[in-house]
Amino acid sequence: MRKNNVNQELNAIRNDQFDSEIEKKDILVVKNLKKYFPLGSNWFKKTTSFVKAVDDVSFTIKKGNTLGVVGESGCGKTTLGRTILRLHSITDGQIMYDNIDIRTIKKRELTKLRPKIQIIFQDPYSSLSPRMTIGEIIGEAVREHKLVPAEEHRDYILDIMKSCGLPPYYYSRYPHEFSGGQRQRICIARALALKPDLIVCDEPVSALDVSIQAQIINLLVDLQKKYGLTYIFISHDLSVVEYISTEIMVMYLGSVVEQGTKEQIFKNTMHPYSKALLSAVPVPDPDVKKQRIILKGDIPSPANPPKGCKFHTRCSECMDICKTVTPILKEYEKGHFVACHLYPQD
Amino acid sequence: MKLLEKLKTNQEKKKALAKHYISKEQIKKTAKENSRIIKELEKQNNRKNVPEEEYLTEMKNPNNVVEFDDLHAYFFTDAGVVKAVDGVSFDIPKKSIVGVVGESGCGKSVTSLALMKLLQSPTGQIFSGEIRYNAKNGKAYNISKVPKIDMNKIRGKEMSMIFQEPMTSLNPVFRIGDQLDEILFLHFPEITQEEAKQKSISMLNTVGIAMPESVYSRYPHELSGGMRQRVMIAMALSCDPNLIIADEPTTALDVTIQAQILDLLRNIKNDINGSIMLITHDLGVIAEMADYVVVMYAGRIIEKGTAREIYKNPIHPYTIGLQKSIPALNLNDETLYTIPGTVPNPINLPNFCYFRDRCEKRFGKCNGEYPKLLQVSPTHHVACYLAEEIAAEFAKTKKDGGEKNAKK
Amino acid sequence: MSTLVQENKDLINLPNNQEQDKQEPEVSLSDSAKVISPGRLVLRRFFRSKLSIIGLITLLAMFAFAFIGPLISPWGEVQMTGDYKWVTSILPHQIVVQELNEETGLMEEVTYVFYEVSDPYKVYAKTPPSWDHPLGTDQYGYDVLTRLMYGGRVSLLLGFIVIFSEVIIGMFFGSLSGYFGGWVDQVIMRVVDIFNCLPGLPILMLAAALIDGWGIEPRVRIYYLMGILTFFGWSGIARLVRGQVLGIRELEYMVAAEATGLSTKRKIFKHIIPNVMPQIIVQATLGLGGIILSESTLSYLGIGVPFPYAAWGTMISSTSGAEGRDILQNYPNIWVPAGVCIVMAVLAFNFIGDGLRDAFDPKMRR
Numbered sequence A: 001m002r003k004n005n006v007n008q009e010l011n012a013i014r015n016d017q018f019d020s021e022i023e024k025k026d027i028l029v030v031k032n033l034k035k036y037f038p039l040g041s042n043w044f045k046k047t048t049s050f051v052k053a054v055d056d057v058s059f060t061i062k063k064g065n066t067l068g069v070v071g072e073s074g075c076g077k078t079t080l081g082r083t084i085l086r087l088h089s090i091t092d093g094q095i096m097y098d099n100i101d102i103r104t105i106k107k108r109e110l111t112k113l114r115p116k117i118q119i120i121f122q123d124p125y126s127s128l129s130p131r132m133t134i135g136e137i138i139g140e141a142v143r144e145h146k147l148v149p150a151e152e153h154r155d156y157i158l159d160i161m162k163s164c165g166l167p168p169y170y171y172s173r174y175p176h177e178f179s180g181g182q183r184q185r186i187c188i189a190r191a192l193a194l195k196p197d198l199i200v201c202d203e204p205v206s207a208l209d210v211s212i213q214a215q216i217i218n219l220l221v222d223l224q225k226k227y228g229l230t231y232i233f234i235s236h237d238l239s240v241v242e243y244i245s246t247e248i249m250v251m252y253l254g255s256v257v258e259q260g261t262k263e264q265i266f267k268n269t270m271h272p273y274s275k276a277l278l279s280a281v282p283v284p285d286p287d288v289k290k291q292r293i294i295l296k297g298d299i300p301s302p303a304n305p306p307k308g309c310k311f312h313t314r315c316s317e318c319m320d321i322c323k324t325v326t327p328i329l330k331e332y333e334k335g336h337f338v339a340c341h342l343y344p345q346d
Numbered sequence B: 001m002k003l004l005e006k007l008k009t010n011q012e013k014k015k016a017l018a019k020h021y022i023s024k025e026q027i028k029k030t031a032k033e034n035s036r037i038i039k040e041l042e043k044q045n046n047r048k049n050v051p052e053e054e055y056l057t058e059m060k061n062p063n064n065v066v067e068f069d070d071l072h073a074y075f076f077t078d079a080g081v082v083k084a085v086d087g088v089s090f091d092i093p094k095k096s097i098v099g100v101v102g103e104s105g106c107g108k109s110v111t112s113l114a115l116m117k118l119l120q121s122p123t124g125q126i127f128s129g130e131i132r133y134n135a136k137n138g139k140a141y142n143i144s145k146v147p148k149i150d151m152n153k154i155r156g157k158e159m160s161m162i163f164q165e166p167m168t169s170l171n172p173v174f175r176i177g178d179q180l181d182e183i184l185f186l187h188f189p190e191i192t193q194e195e196a197k198q199k200s201i202s203m204l205n206t207v208g209i210a211m212p213e214s215v216y217s218r219y220p221h222e223l224s225g226g227m228r229q230r231v232m233i234a235m236a237l238s239c240d241p242n243l244i245i246a247d248e249p250t251t252a253l254d255v256t257i258q259a260q261i262l263d264l265l266r267n268i269k270n271d272i273n274g275s276i277m278l279i280t281h282d283l284g285v286i287a288e289m290a291d292y293v294v295v296m297y298a299g300r301i302i303e304k305g306t307a308r309e310i311y312k313n314p315i316h317p318y319t320i321g322l323q324k325s326i327p328a329l330n331l332n333d334e335t336l337y338t339i340p341g342t343v344p345n346p347i348n349l350p351n352f353c354y355f356r357d358r359c360e361k362r363f364g365k366c367n368g369e370y371p372k373l374l375q376v377s378p379t380h381h382v383a384c385y386l387a388e389e390i391a392a393e394f395a396k397t398k399k400d401g402g403e404k405n406a407k408k
Numbered sequence C: 001m002s003t004l005v006q007e008n009k010d011l012i013n014l015p016n017n018q019e020q021d022k023q024e025p026e027v028s029l030s031d032s033a034k035v036i037s038p039g040r041l042v043l044r045r046f047f048r049s050k051l052s053i054i055g056l057i058t059l060l061a062m063f064a065f066a067f068i069g070p071l072i073s074p075w076g077e078v079q080m081t082g083d084y085k086w087v088t089s090i091l092p093h094q095i096v097v098q099e100l101n102e103e104t105g106l107m108e109e110v111t112y113v114f115y116e117v118s119d120p121y122k123v124y125a126k127t128p129p130s131w132d133h134p135l136g137t138d139q140y141g142y143d144v145l146t147r148l149m150y151g152g153r154v155s156l157l158l159g160f161i162v163i164f165s166e167v168i169i170g171m172f173f174g175s176l177s178g179y180f181g182g183w184v185d186q187v188i189m190r191v192v193d194i195f196n197c198l199p200g201l202p203i204l205m206l207a208a209a210l211i212d213g214w215g216i217e218p219r220v221r222i223y224y225l226m227g228i229l230t231f232f233g234w235s236g237i238a239r240l241v242r243g244q245v246l247g248i249r250e251l252e253y254m255v256a257a258e259a260t261g262l263s264t265k266r267k268i269f270k271h272i273i274p275n276v277m278p279q280i281i282v283q284a285t286l287g288l289g290g291i292i293l294s295e296s297t298l299s300y301l302g303i304g305v306p307f308p309y310a311a312w313g314t315m316i317s318s319t320s321g322a323e324g325r326d327i328l329q330n331y332p333n334i335w336v337p338a339g340v341c342i343v344m345a346v347l348a349f350n351f352i353g354d355g356l357r358d359a360f361d362p363k364m365r366r
Helices: A002-020 A077-084 A107-116 A134-144 A150-163 A168-172 A180-192 A210-227 A238-244 A262-267 A272-280 B002-020 B024-045 B108-116 B148-154 B176-187 B193-206 B212-216 B225-237 B255-272 B283-289 B307-312 B317-324 B385-407 C003-012 C015-023 C038-046 C050-067 C144-180 C182-197 C200-214 C218-249 C252-259 C264-300 C312-319 C324-330 C332-360
Strands: A026-038 A050-062 A066-070 A092-097 A117-120 A198-202 A230-235 A247-252 A255-261 A330-333 A336-338 B064-077 B080-093 B097-101 B124-134 B140-142 B159-162 B243-247 B275-280 B292-297 B300-306 C086-091 C094-101 C106-113
Touching: A026 A077, A026 A230, A050 A077, A050 A092, A050 A230, A050 A247, A050 A255, A066 A077, A066 A238, A077 A117, A077 A198, A077 A230, A107 A117, A117 A180, A117 C252, A134 A150, A134 A168, A134 A180, A134 C264, A150 A168, A150 A180, A180 A210, A210 A230, A210 A238, A210 B317, A230 A238, A247 A262, A247 A272, A255 A262, A255 A272, A272 B255, B024 B064, B024 B080, B024 B124, B064 B108, B064 B275, B080 B097, B080 B108, B080 B124, B080 B275, B080 B292, B080 B300, B097 B108, B097 B283, B108 B124, B108 B159, B108 B243, B108 B275, B159 B225, B176 B193, B176 B212, B176 B225, B193 B212, B193 B225, B225 B255, B243 B255, B255 B275, B255 B283, B275 B283, B283 B307, B292 B307, B292 B317, B300 B307, B300 B317, C038 C332, C050 C144, C050 C332, C144 C182, C144 C218, C144 C264, C144 C312, C144 C332, C182 C218, C200 C218, C200 C264, C218 C264, C252 C264, C264 C312, C264 C332, C312 C324, C312 C332, C324 C332
Parallel strands: A066 A230, A066 A247, A117 A198, A198 A230, B097 B275, B097 B292, B159 B243, B243 B275
Antiparallel strands: A026 A050, A026 A092, A247 A255, A255 A336, A330 A336, B064 B080, B064 B124, B124 B140, B292 B300, C086 C094, C094 C106
């Protein structure tokens, strides 16, 4: 009986929020976000060079949508995700969550805000403390933030576990008994237990087997529908991102090169890097022999990115202007932004 | 009375526990048994000065580079014997790419390690079965009987391996050049320093490294992941092997780099005139690369055939499910197909089909013993009761064809 | 997705399958669930190694020997054996003897102050092993076996107390330094560096000499000794803990703890400390042997546990001094057992420490 109450209550809260806003509102607005990591410093403690992990990134997400962030390793997508949670300090720019400025918020208020934005990690093995039971792992922060009354705590956790496909007897087990897929479910349950609005999924399925991958993706999609969650889905796997996202942002060396809705990115790919990324994905069909764009060379070091357009060293359509002038991210269709000299910049 | 009841429930509890947990006595017993078997197998393995005749065999088909014949590779752990590879037979024809797919723990890596005789001893052992290898000199070796010492002659020179982690498979304290030269010195003792250097640089050139001379004298940490994987491939190539085993060669790399490496592997196969055994969990990679595909599940082959057969006409429900569960590009927006449940525990596998409990299409027969590998076309084999009809049909046409031929 | 597990269960129970089920009532894993905590796993692995079991048994035997043995032994720690008369204790220039009081006809303890042990109170010193004295008596007429037991008490107790306080101090500063980083880390680590460059033995000797100089009572001196050993020993543990904390801080479950908004206290005590514990336990066990060794060294040098209290080091030091050469050559029963005890204790601790390390991290063993 009590279990039902909690569940209803939980759903009621979510539905209130979800239904009352018929027009989906912007839940997260990021403006000119910059995150630089200091690299070298001289004798007088003045940092001389930076790794520009995230360099001037702006986007907005509407409630209930999923923003897919794609890019190769070192493109700053993980840093972006963690900076949004303010797990890193913010170098410059603005992050507005529900009209709260995350950059200037005080520490105590940040702690209160924490449950609202959650994160799921790539490696399900290092993201669970090995010396705590599953019940403790999921319920710890719930208790800390007093989200449910103490006497309903256990039922609430079991309920969350159930909705993540975890049987109740897991409650008193330890993480070492579980496989990668189960652990990822536990991570999702931990995030979900805090009743978040926004979940940053940092490559949540990259470390999993194909059949388990599908289970986790479906779980994420189901939970999104059920609780009206908003996702920022970070991945290097374009096919997964295409499946789950409503909007997509392609990043290269800390900057956004193309940004738009899923249809715009996949049907009307404009930036040469996005094109190359798309064509590089292997297709599980032996008859399809694609005209593949194979990029030359490696990704340059983010500590020392090329001048002009950062992509010009590997671009097949590189022009003289690309080597000197940095292209501006410009809107070509409604909501479709591209930063490339191939298209008129003025 | 109460006490009796309590005792009874306690006993029942213990019994229930015994079903899912192994007792200490059992552990001791298995440990003892294991150490006996391991000792015997190790003794065989560690022999010296074994006459070559003992491990020479003949290939069933001289056009194959490798023939796995009912290979059993076990890990003898205290909790029980893990049958990582349990009766696997397939061939790697000359000048072809054979892809081995499966989820983690299905035994695909163990198969390749067994071929190289690199199973982690003493617990990991080739228990039975043959691996026939067609050497460059025309002889055929039975790898499972070759002692450890003689294996060194075959490894590297005849077949070589590319690993998943390019970050850890190069020694960080030696220059790239030294590591490349070392292999040459090992297999061609008469080679001079200059020749070795030249050969190494030309190898680096072959794998598409832009400035081979400068890379030759660099340390591994100065190179990116893609470059290191190229160096690994150069190392694998340096002795002109017959067979390259690539164990998840692109899993740790970015998509654009993966495309480069796959392209390179394809070109190299043509250059060296050898075969590649490509192990991966990525069905997309296999589809693009492989001529023949072997699908493994829980240590056994459940389906094998040409790439077209596996992708266009899959029969086993697991193969079908795997293909449906990839979120491929340009699909419509339904929920993804999932195979329910997880891979069974590798210790104490059931005697019925290992996939039964996850299978959607199971029927009465599936409770019977593990299905045999049935032939449904000249190249296509499936281990599933669903394929029985097709197999019977194929057997009939084959027989008819045979009779016709005989009449002619 | 939540229905997936349900579905799966339904799928398993096929019509054909149910007959089998009836014969053998299916016990689902959840019913018979036995929670295996990481601690239990470690213990299981620990007891699989023969060497660590040997270590544990040796250690338990030594504990029994040191703490239960004296209750059984007929001799006291400082009880002399003399001719016809029982000598109960001896201090320099003072001897307590049990004598027959001729008036009352009872045995009484009588204290004599003297300058030289002379004929009437001749003690049985340096007797060879016999039924009464299985390991003989030493140069003062004390029973060697009994003194070994008392010596064990001192060594083991001192070892445990010192390592315990070292761990507490080291863990406090180490986790502070590793978790907060910055100037806190700088200050603590520089202090640790200073401690690490102090030469251990000379400093200890100096300190012990100082205590001597203050004229502190022998009974209290052992506590001072513990304090000094702790003071110079905590830095190693602090450094180890700091390294571990630095590693754990970067792990994703710590980032998750940060993201869920847990308090600093909880992060340290619930997430970091339990995960550093394994390394600390191993380090502490291995360190115990070292502490016993340095205690013995100090006692041997005559600046540790003072005479007449027994300590293994003091017993070996009987080979130095006026009678030293004689004892070394002719009476091995006086000093060899103490040496064997030290070796055994240190070895036992090392075996247990190694066993624990392998049990905590099975990947390391190969």
